[in-house]
Amino acid sequence: MYQFSGKLKTFSLALILVGLVGIAYSFYSAPKTVEEAKEIIAHQAAHGDNHATSHEETKVDAHKNEAHVGDESHNTTEAHHDAVKDAHVVADAHGEHHDDAHAEHVLHQLKNKPWSALYVSLFFFLGITLLVLAFYAIQRVAQAGWSILLFRVMEAITANIVPTSIVMLIVVISAVMHWNHMFPWMAEGTFDPTSPNYDSIIDGKSWWMNVPGWAIRSIIYLAIWNAYRWFIRKNSIKEDTANDNNKTYKLSYNVSVGFIFLFMISESLMSWDWIMGLDPHWFSTLFAWYVLASLLVSALTVIAFVTIYLRSKGALPAVNDSHIHDLAKYMFGFSVFWTYLWFAQFMLIWYADIPEETTYFAMRFNEYNLPFLAMVVMNFVFPVLLLLNSDFKSVPWFVFIGGIVILAGHYIDIFVMVMPGTVGAQWSFGIPEISSLLFFLGVFIYATFNSFAKANPIPKGNPFLGESEHYHYYNIEHRGESSGDHH
Amino acid sequence: MESSKVIHAFYNDDEVLMDAVKAVKAEHLHIEEVFCPFPVHGLDKAMGLAPTRLAITAFFYGITGLSFAIWMTNYMMIQDWPQDIGGKPNFSWWTNMPAFVPIMFELTVFFAAHLMVITFYMRSRIWPFKEAENPDPRTTDDHFLMEIPVNNNEAEITALLAKTGAVEINVVDKH
Numbered sequence: 001m002y003q004f005s006g007k008l009k010t011f012s013l014a015l016i017l018v019g020l021v022g023i024a025y026s027f028y029s030a031p032k033t034v035e036e037a038k039e040i041i042a043h044q045a046a047h048g049d050n051h052a053t054s055h056e057e058t059k060v061d062a063h064k065n066e067a068h069v070g071d072e073s074h075n076t077t078e079a080h081h082d083a084v085k086d087a088h089v090v091a092d093a094h095g096e097h098h099d100d101a102h103a104e105h106v107l108h109q110l111k112n113k114p115w116s117a118l119y120v121s122l123f124f125f126l127g128i129t130l131l132v133l134a135f136y137a138i139q140r141v142a143q144a145g146w147s148i149l150l151f152r153v154m155e156a157i158t159a160n161i162v163p164t165s166i167v168m169l170i171v172v173i174s175a176v177m178h179w180n181h182m183f184p185w186m187a188e189g190t191f192d193p194t195s196p197n198y199d200s201i202i203d204g205k206s207w208w209m210n211v212p213g214w215a216i217r218s219i220i221y222l223a224i225w226n227a228y229r230w231f232i233r234k235n236s237i238k239e240d241t242a243n244d245n246n247k248t249y250k251l252s253y254n255v256s257v258g259f260i261f262l263f264m265i266s267e268s269l270m271s272w273d274w275i276m277g278l279d280p281h282w283f284s285t286l287f288a289w290y291v292l293a294s295l296l297v298s299a300l301t302v303i304a305f306v307t308i309y310l311r312s313k314g315a316l317p318a319v320n321d322s323h324i325h326d327l328a329k330y331m332f333g334f335s336v337f338w339t340y341l342w343f344a345q346f347m348l349i350w351y352a353d354i355p356e357e358t359t360y361f362a363m364r365f366n367e368y369n370l371p372f373l374a375m376v377v378m379n380f381v382f383p384v385l386l387l388l389n390s391d392f393k394s395v396p397w398f399v400f401i402g403g404i405v406i407l408a409g410h411y412i413d414i415f416v417m418v419m420p421g422t423v424g425a426q427w428s429f430g431i432p433e434i435s436s437l438l439f440f441l442g443v444f445i446y447a448t449f450n451s452f453a454k455a456n457p458i459p460k461g462n463p464f465l466g467e468s469e470h471y472h473y474y475n476i477e478h479r480g481e482s483s484g485d486h487h
Numbered sequence: 488m489e490s491s492k493v494i495h496a497f498y499n500d501d502e503v504l505m506d507a508v509k510a511v512k513a514e515h516l517h518i519e520e521v522f523c524p525f526p527v528h529g530l531d532k533a534m535g536l537a538p539t540r541l542a543i544t545a546f547f548y549g550i551t552g553l554s555f556a557i558w559m560t561n562y563m564m565i566q567d568w569p570q571d572i573g574g575k576p577n578f579s580w581w582t583n584m585p586a587f588v589p590i591m592f593e594l595t596v597f598f599a600a601h602l603m604v605i606t607f608y609m610r611s612r613i614w615p616f617k618e619a620e621n622p623d624p625r626t627t628d629d630h631f632l633m634e635i636p637v638n639n640n641e642a643e644i645t646a647l648l649a650k651t652g653a654v655e656i657n658v659v660d661k662h
Contacts, residue, residue: 347588
């Protein structure tokens with residue numbers, strides 16, 4: 001049995017505590033009134049930082065788009081106007097003077113900042129945990145022979161689904177209660193034709209985008225995932241001692257088949273509700289796959305990290321370099337898969353350049369240029385070059401370096417998905433973002449290793465266990481092994 | 488004086504063959520060649536063959552293909568005749584880069600795949616109308632054959648091979 005070391009426990013609790021303090025501070029220091037927001041704007045202008053220039057760019061871009069559609073049809077232009085309303089407000093205000101409308105707009109963005117910082121990390125960790133769960137279900141359904149030794153690692157990681165779901169539930173409740181304003185379509189008057197806030201485009205989507213529906217769906221997603229996690233963990237431990245002609249194993253198999261079906265549906269809907277809803281005027285058909293790919297590659301990296309750590313502590317003696325090699329292959333393959341989807345989404349929108357779609361990327365290109373482009377390098381170029389070599393993939397140190405860059409890259413990916421819709425140009429990476437990361441990292445470490453210590457590290461009852469213990473990818477030499485050991 | 492005689496030992500099971508190869512290697516005898524009807528896992532390692540460098544060549548062929556695609560799209564679309572085609576920005580290669588990615592990808596794969604295959608053919612000396620080199624037709628069906636050159640130690644090798652479970656041992660003159 002693995003012992004959750006006191007050192008690691010203290011470390012994770014310290015992370016949680018530091019994170020909590022930082023999160024509390026970021027909520028406390030967010031501006032509460034228009035006056036405070038004005039002060040911050042004045043401060044920014046005085047410093048002459050790049051916000052001003054990037055606003056000019058947005059303005060130019062928005063106007064270019066406008067001219068572009070102008071002669072085609074009035075309808076499109078109007079739709080487009082709605083779509084770039086945000087950009088116009090910001091741009092016009094900067095072009096002329098800092099009027100009250102602008103200050104209010106900035107105030108909303110600044111108020112969103114601590115919420116968004118929390119949300120990015122929350123979604124990152126919740127998503128990773130969820131995809132570890134899905135990957136685990138896939139391994140069961142595929143009857144994979146190599147990964148059985150990693151089952152307890154994956155199960156331990158999925159323990160994190162409980163605390164992250166609770167925080168997500170809090171965020172969902174706060175959104176419903178209007179404590180946060182991350183989702184623009186939840187603003188008052190959006191669906192009311194008599195209101196100045198009325199938005200006909202969003203109103204057209206109100207059959208899906210309405211607060212009760214959204215909240216109920218959110219709770220259903222969380223319920224499905226937590227229910228499967230709870231069941232499969234219980235049943236997996238039961239397998240160890242079941243000795244019932246694999247009946248327990250087969251039940252796990254059948255439930256996992258059902259879960260994968262429900263997961264694919266709930267993952268798609270979840271990414272529309274929780275991420276695409278942040279930009280309610282924009283839509284993309286492959287978005288759910290894109291979110292899935294981003295989370296899946298991060299999940300595989302996390303499995304590799306926890307496996308490498310536990311192996312170095314001697315908790316997984318049967319895990320060999322071939323298992324690490326397989327995980328690294330998955331990390332490599334799904335990095336490319338992520339890039340494929342990222343590019344497919346970007347290029348189709350760039351190529352056709354339909355204004356209602358393009359604003360999404362225009363915003364990201366103008367205001368988030370560095371993170372937007374850096375993540376492509378971090379999530380594609382770096383892993384491809386580092387993990388292409390078969391020998392490198394079995395060296396834990398290389399997998400670790402590649403994995404750190406992949407995880408950072410996919411954090412940025414989520415950041416660039418969330419932030420433009422909530423805080424727009426007011427983004428930064430500071431105390432709110434870092435403390436949220438630390439908080440969820442601490443929760444993750446605590447949940448994972450606490451759970452790992454509670455069960456036998458080897459799933460003894462699994463019929464494929466022997467295969468997994470003797471797993472050997474043909475062309476790599478395990479450390480401490482000579483070529484004579486090959487067979 | 489190089490001998491022109493070789494010993495052909497036949498086996499009818501890949502497991503037996505693997506053990507025989509290890510036994511021969513343990514005696515520090517040189518194995519000239521092993522003929523198999525299908526790939527035997529681990530045979531190359533047991534024989535001590537150097538790993539293939541085919542993947543490395545493929546990587547460089549891929550880079551060649553990528554470079555070719557970049558040069559070609561840049562020359563044709565940007566340098567030679569930069570037309571306005573449907574409003575695509577042809578001011579520089581970068582501004583129109585996303586449109587070139589599909590061809591860049593495909594040419595990278597095309598070069599890597601085809602040139603690697605051709606490299607394989609050349610290094611393995613395989614081509615149409617090439618005369619087959621198998622010493623015994625049974626090696627393409629259900630027999631494995633190990634070929635060991637003889638250097639005045641014919642009896643010694645034969646005795647060793649007989650112990651390894653060879654079903655047939657022939658001494659032949661190599662032409």
